[in-house]
Amino acid sequence: MRESQNKFKKSTNANRKKSVILNVYEQTHFREMSRVVKLLLDDGTFTPVVHFGCPYPFLFQDMQSALEMGVVSFYTSGTAVASDGAQTAGPLARHAAACPGGFDGVHAGSVHEVDAEHSAPCADLANGWQIGTPGPGGAVRVSGETDSDETHFLRWRQLRAATGESRLQKRLGDVDRFAGSRLRLRLRARADRPLAVRICLQQYYGDGLPPVHTQDRYVLLSPDWTSLTADFDVPPVSRRRLGKNANLMLRVHFPGWGVFQADLLAVTFDKGSGGRTLLAPDAGPQASDRPWVLPWRRFAGEIFRLWRLKRAVAAMLRKTDARALLFPEDNPSYATGIPIRVGHAHGVPSIVLPYTIATALEPASVLERDPRHRPGPVGCSLLRLCGGQWLYEHGGSMMSRLPIPEALALQWTGGAPDRPWIAHSGDADVIAVENAAMADHYRREGLSGARLVEVGALYDDVLAQGMRNREKGRALLARSFGLPADRPLLLCAPPPDGHHRGGHRCEFATFDDLIEYWAERLAQVKDFGILVCPHPTAIDRHFVPFRERGIAVATGWDTARLVPLCDLYVASVSATIRWAIACGHPVLNYDVYRYGYTDFAGVPGVIRVEGRDAFAGQMRRMTSDPACLAELARLQRQESRRWGRLDGQAQTRLLALLNRMTVHDRPD
Structure with a gap:
């Protein structure tokens, strides 16, 4: 690994290109930063390097995409991607040895470089799941080590799914050992609020194959410690399939927004005569007996994590000889202030290329029911004493931008922004402003005018090209999706699943119900061609209701290519609404989660609406009355210049900004 890093640095020096690190913290970040990567590769003056700063769904697929573009990637995080891989079932274990240095070293404090030699194993690792970070109190204690030959049962692994659900899993062993027996699980657990928890026993063969047998038990946990028992009958199955032994997996699924604690007291199995205990109970003190221990332990862990993150970023800057750091946002949730401060210490400037529009209301609406962000009177006093503006009044009570341990740790280590509730309020040198409307927005938010440089956005050039070639683009859509070429186009961008993050105000009980209703309304639209563009985080099954009704879904298409071609854009509080405004197209903004932005x-x-009846009525009006749609389009064109610079020169302005910011060599 060290040889590959030295080779990378030597080749960069030989070509005399300036390295630029692009920081990515979620999938939508990677989508927009990919535009920057392609620009820098085409220009030839800079060497783009992608830094993945935290785990998120489909992280390794994005790593693979970066590799396919010929870009070196680094991964650092405060949580291990995988450790003790030999005891991890499934694809993690299969590829742990193949990845550089194993996975024991992939955490904050080390830099994990991904290269083409290891691209396939790393790409296979995701398999739809990623490691998740437990919330406060979420660190699971497993008690009762018995004989040494049974200790391999004692490790839980916490995983988080793309759906926002988390799970704890344990490999119990080969199915043959338990076949025909009754397995009894005894668990002592609690939650920070009532949680519906699914206990699942699965038999599977690994290698990404689906389970061959699944049994589920659902329990409702209260905020108090609850003792529960679940019995499972293990049926006999074929000993081998595809040459693989079947494994028995015990999994506990719970919503990702909840804090879950558990002590696994005992697992016993009975083959007809007596039972055998795999895990014995532990008489030691429980976490609930010492409620003050966990927050301070969390604080100490955060301090250690941020300290190691500083070391990791400094090592990455040295290895790449970076000349600039690019961020899609400056956000305390991702601790972006740490790499910005480390970059300043090494003479490396930071530039924010905003990808969305946000105010303090956005995080407040999402986090308002999370008790970790409700500090109470004592917590509020503590946050006021530590400095910083961590508190925000919302809904009649005070909220903290981060949970108290994380906020104090970030403040202590110098990575906290001046106003944590305001996006981009940290110490980045430049904020590349997208357009005049966004410049006004940033000034209203109180950001310094000296840091605001109106550059435009790379997607503006995509929009401009689409508007110039609108007829050709519409013909391409007609061929690709069978859309009528002689009808106006309705482009619909359904929201991501927000039920697990501030979706309690939504009138739909589940995201599937929401999508089903949305598809029904679109199917009733007449005299329009209809095209649905998926959110980057959406999964394919969410669009089955559209396809069942004959509505085309533009999977894999860049939304910025589609927006210029439409005549009506239907979305839900999406930042892409700015694109439709810039193109002069009317927008129906259905605030389905009632955020109130x-x-x-x-x-x-x-036109913003709330409620299914208002949405249906406004949709009917805009699609059945051509005069109404034409008037809205006329009004939109009057605002279009403020919301987008569609002169095709955003790439030129961004390259000029990067050249100005990197004109001086880094100090030794």
Whole structure:
């Protein structure tokens, strides 16, 4: 690994290109940063390097995409991607040895370089799941080590799914050992609020194959410690399939937004005569007996994590000889202040290329029911004493931007922004402003005018090209999706699943119900061609209701290519609404989660609605009355210049900014 890093650095020096590190913390970040990567590769002056700063769904697929573009990637995080891989079932164990240095070293404090030699194993690792970070109190204690030959049963592994669900899993062993017996699980657990928890026993063969047999038990946990027992009958199965031994997996699934604690007291199995205990209970003190221990332990862990993150970023800067750091946002949730401060210490400037529009109301709406962000009177006093503006009044009570241990740790280590509730309020040198409307927005938020440089956005050039070639683009859509070429186009961008993050105000009980209703309304639209563009985090099954009704779904298409071609854009509080405004297209903004954002309140061509009846009525009006749609389009064109610079020169302006920011060599 060290040889590959030295080779990378030597080749960079030989070509005399300036390395630029692009930081990515979620999938939508990677989508927008990919535009920057392609620009820098085409320009030839810079060497782009992608830094993945935390785990998220489909992380390794994005790593693979970066590799396919010929870009070196680094991964650092405060949580291990995988450790003790030999005891991990499934694809993690299969590829742990194949990845550089194993996975024991992939955590904050080390830099994990991904290269083409290891791209396939790393790409296979995701398999739809990623490691998740436990919330406060979420560290699971497993008690009762018995004989040494049974200790391999004692490790839980916490995983988080793309759906926002988390799970704890344990490999119990080969199915043959338990076949025909009754397995009894005894668990002592609690939650920070009532949680519906699914206990699942699965038999599977690994290698990404689906389970061959699954049994589920559902329990409702209260905020108090609850003792529960679940019995499972293990049926006999074929000993081998595809040459693989079947494994027995015990999994506990719970919502990712909840904090879950558990002590696994005992697992016994009975083959007809007596039972055998695999895990014995532990009489030691429980976490609930010492409620003050966990927050301080969390604080100490955060301090250690951020300290190691500083070391990791410094090592990455040295290995790449970076000349600039690019961020899609400056956000305390990702601790972006740490790499910004480390970059300043090494003479490396930071540039924010905003990918969305946000106010303090956005995180407050998402986090308002999370008790970790409700500090109470004592917590509020502590946050006020530590400095920083961590508190925000919302819904009649005070909220903290981060849970108290994380906020104090970030403040202590110098990575906290001046105003944590305001996006991009940290110490980045430049904020590359997208357009005049966003410049006004940033000034209203109180950001310093000296840091605001109006550059435009790379997607503006995509929009401009689409508007110039609108007829050709519409013909391409007609061929690709069978859309009628002689009808106006309705482009629909359904929201991601927000039920697990502030979706309690939504009138739909589940995301599937929401998508089903949305598809029904679109199917009733007449005299329009209809195309659905998926959110980057969506999974294919969410679009089955559209396909069943004959509505085309543009999977894999860049939304910025589609927006210029439409005549009506239907979305839900999406930042892509700015693109439709810039193109002069009317927008129906269905605030399905009732967040109440006011980002587009002054734009007459954006019609915001709440509630299914209002959505259906406004959809009917805009699609059945051509005069109404034409008037909205006229009003939208009056605002379009403020919301987008569609002159095709955003790439030129961004490259000029990077050249100005990297004109001086780094100090030794």
